Amino acid sequence: MQGGMVPHQRIDRTIAEFREFPRMTSTAPQAAPKPRPLSPHLQIYNQGFTGTLSILHRITGVGLSLALPVLVAWLVALARGPGEYASFMQCVTSPIGKLFLMGWAWAFSYHLCAGIRHLLWDTGWGFELKQVYLTGKIMIGTTALLTLILWVAILGA
C-alpha cells in the first residue's frame, strides 16, 4: 500500500494524517491543533530541581552506608593498638583515602541537611511550592558550608 517507505516514514505519515483528521472531517474552520505536552516520557523526561534533590538524598544515603564500615575499622584499629592505628591512618590520609573522605564528607552534610528537611515535611510543614524551593536552596547552602568545613579538616589532617 505504501511501498518504498521505510517504517519510520510510514509512522511519521500516519501521525501527520492523524493530526489532520479533525480538519479533514469537519466542515467548520478549526484552529491548528495545540502541541501536546511531551514531558513525562522516557527519553525527554525533564529532571527538575526538586526531583534531583530527592534522588540525591537516596544516593548519599547509600554512599554513607559504605562509610560506616570504615568508622568501625577506625575503632577496631584504635582498640588494637598504636601500630594498627598508624597504618589505618596512613591508608585513610593517602591521596585516594582523602578523596573518599571528601566524598563522604559531602554525602554526610547533604544527607544530614536533606534529612532535616524531610523531618520538617513529616510534621506537615513546607509542602507549598515556594517553601519547597526555599528550603531546597537553604539546604544546598548549608550543605556547601558544612562540606567546606569538613574538607578543610580533611585536607589539614
Added chain:
Amino acid sequence: MQQSGGLRSPLGRVRGLGSAKHGTAHWWALRLTALALVLLCGWFFVKLTFCLAASDYGATMSWLSQPVPAALMSLFLLVGFHHTANGLQVVIEDYVRCEGARLALIVAVKFLAAAGAVIGIVAVGKIAFGG
C-alpha cells in the same frame, strides 16, 4: 463494617497492622533514628572536625576512653547501623524486582548491619574499659 472488618473496629484494623503485622513501625523507626542521628551527628561533626582531625593515637584513645564519648559513640553506632539497614531496605524494596534477590539482599543488609554495630561497640568497650 461487618462485611469488611468482622468484629474488628476501624482503629483496631489500622493498628493491627495489615498483612505484614508491622503497620507503620518501619516508617516510624526510620524517622526516630533520623531524629536521633541529627543530634548525634551534630556532636560527631564537631568532634570530628575540631578535635580528632589533627590528633594522634594517644589523644584519641584518652578521649574515647571517657564514659560520655564512649557511650555516645556506641549510641551512634547502634542508631546509625539501624537507620542504614532500614534505609537500604527501602531502596532495595523499591529497585530490586526479583523476589529472591530482594529477600537475600535485605537479609544480608540486616546481618551486616548487626555485625558492624556489635563489632564497633565491642571495640569502643575495649577502648573504654582498657585491656
